[in-house]
Amino acid sequence: MLKGGETKRRTIFFVIILVASILVMLLENEEMYDVESMSKFANSFVEKHVRYQYSEKQDMKNFSTYWKSQDILMKLAGKIHSTATSTALQGGFTDLADDFNSDNIKTLTKKRLEEREAKIEEIYDYRKTHLSLKHLPKVIGIGVKKCGTGGLITFLAKHPLIRIPKIYSGETSFFVSEQYKKGPYAYRSYFPPTNEMEFGMEKTPIYFDSSNINLASTMKKMVPKAKILLMVCDPTMRSFSDYNYEDQHPDSPAGIVARQNTFEEFIDTYVPKMQLLLQQIHDNRTSYADDYKTQIMLRGLRKTIPAANLITTGLYIYHIQTWKTFYDKSNFLIVDGEEFIKNTGAVIEQIQEFLGIPKLVWKEDFVKHPDTGFYCYRKLTEKHLNSSYVETDDELRTSLKCLGKTKGHTRNGAKHASPEALGKLSQFYELYNRAFYQETGKTYNWL
Numbered sequence: 001m002l003k004g005g006e007t008k009r010r011t012i013f014f015v016i017i018l019v020a021s022i023l024v025m026l027l028e029n030e031e032m033y034d035v036e037s038m039s040k041f042a043n044s045f046v047e048k049h050v051r052y053q054y055s056e057k058q059d060m061k062n063f064s065t066y067w068k069s070q071d072i073l074m075k076l077a078g079k080i081h082s083t084a085t086s087t088a089l090q091g092g093f094t095d096l097a098d099d100f101n102s103d104n105i106k107t108l109t110k111k112r113l114e115e116r117e118a119k120i121e122e123i124y125d126y127r128k129t130h131l132s133l134k135h136l137p138k139v140i141g142i143g144v145k146k147c148g149t150g151g152l153i154t155f156l157a158k159h160p161l162i163r164i165p166k167i168y169s170g171e172t173s174f175f176v177s178e179q180y181k182k183g184p185y186a187y188r189s190y191f192p193p194t195n196e197m198e199f200g201m202e203k204t205p206i207y208f209d210s211s212n213i214n215l216a217s218t219m220k221k222m223v224p225k226a227k228i229l230l231m232v233c234d235p236t237m238r239s240f241s242d243y244n245y246e247d248q249h250p251d252s253p254a255g256i257v258a259r260q261n262t263f264e265e266f267i268d269t270y271v272p273k274m275q276l277l278l279q280q281i282h283d284n285r286t287s288y289a290d291d292y293k294t295q296i297m298l299r300g301l302r303k304t305i306p307a308a309n310l311i312t313t314g315l316y317i318y319h320i321q322t323w324k325t326f327y328d329k330s331n332f333l334i335v336d337g338e339e340f341i342k343n344t345g346a347v348i349e350q351i352q353e354f355l356g357i358p359k360l361v362w363k364e365d366f367v368k369h370p371d372t373g374f375y376c377y378r379k380l381t382e383k384h385l386n387s388s389y390v391e392t393d394d395e396l397r398t399s400l401k402c403l404g405k406t407k408g409h410t411r412n413g414a415k416h417a418s419p420e421a422l423g424k425l426s427q428f429y430e431l432y433n434r435a436f437y438q439e440t441g442k443t444y445n446w447l
């Protein structure tokens with residue numbers, strides 16, 4: 001007899017295989033789609049999930065038995081349709097998604113909505129009947145500053161199992177203040193009481209490249225089981241965003257520099273300065289990991305060169321080294337902030353999977369704001385599925401829960417930098433970006 005959890009795991013796996021196979025079959029019959037790239041997409045989709053769900057040979061054998069079962073095929077047919085729709089949408093194949101998007105899908109989505117509400121109810125009931133105490137967090141967002149960390153925590157907090165500190169946007173700054181010397185009891189005090197099912201979470205974007213090189217080790221010792229989320233993004237855009245942010249904070253050392261220099265002037269002065277510093281130290285380097293000297297130098301630079309961090313923060317390849325020493329892949333997820341802007345809901349779904357919590361915040365819960373173009377949260381409900389439901393832009397605007405006014409100034413084009421300045425900066429980062437791609441085994445579209 002299979003246990004309930006195991007049956008569920010196998011069922012999910014089976015659905016994924018079927019969805020991808022159906023996509024391939026459909027596409028092979030349809031000239032208007034690029035069959036090869038769609039098949040590749042379907043295959044990589046399967047491969048990714050196969051690796052995640054099933055690693056044992058025995059599992060594969062069990063899978064083929066399942067595959068043969070017509071009974072299960074029939075039962076899952078509906079689910080396949082709905083997964084196929086979101087898969088197609090995720091891949092940007094809207095024509096295909098429209099084909100799937102029949103009344104049948106609406107009925108199935110309604111069912112999914114009911115199941116979601118039941119699960120949420122269950123979680124709230126559990127909260128009412130079980131003891132909640134102060135605990136250390138189970139999830140910590142460590143950065144990177146200006147890569148979308150605010151959106152990350154705000155949207156994850158829509159999940160009923162994620163509980164965040166009430167203080168400034170869920171940022172405790174614990175490990176970058178003197179507080180960390182007071183130990184775990186002091187850290188615990190920031191979080192709302194949680195029961196054993198719930199996840200306390202905080203994010204402090206400057207943990208990642210803090211001037212304290214021992215931060216990762218201290219965190220690992222104090223919160224050994226915490227899962228770490230790192231959101232990276234195009235370092236050039238990050239730098240421009242950070243410059244604009246600091247420009248609004250004239251009291252900070254970087255703010256003073258930003259106030260006194262245009263972005264172009266800043267780049268013309270600081271990029272050569274950084275290049276020189278890095279070249280001087282680079283001479284003896286064999287790998288980024290053993291280049292401890294540069295790692296320390298970059299983190300400390302802000303103390304001697306105000307505004308240096310507007311550039312050094314984007315040298316991810318150096319900052320990742322200490323984190324890599326203390327966290328392996330099972331506890332450390334890197335997500336792309338550029339992808340987060342484009343596909344907010346998909347990234348939020350990916351994180352729920354990584355945390356091992358039920359997927360209760362969906363891609364379908366995010367809608368683009370008609371003015372800013374950024375995704376905002378609007379929980380999908382049955383009313384949205386009704387074909388007679390029509391919403392004006394004004395109604396949409398008021399129903400959306402967007403990030404605060406401090407977010408979304410540069411990347412939606414409201415602020416401009418000259419292409420020359422941005423070009424110089426991305427040229428500077430190119431080498432380090434490539435090294436970061438190699439380190440993480442993923443190519444980001446930043447160059």
Ligand SMILES: Nc1ncnc2c1ncn2[C@@H]1O[C@H](COP(=O)(O)OS(=O)(=O)O)[C@@H](OP(=O)(O)O)[C@H]1O
Pocket residue numbers: 144145146147148149150151205240241242244245340341344374375376403406407408409410411412
């Ligand atoms: N949904 C949504 N709405 C608005 N803004 C969004 C969103 N998703 C990502 N972003 C991008 O997040 C950038 C701010 O990054 P952070 O939240 O990490 O900033 S901070 O470090 O906490 O100050 C912010 O940078 P700016 O465009 O420079 O303001 C945005 O580009």
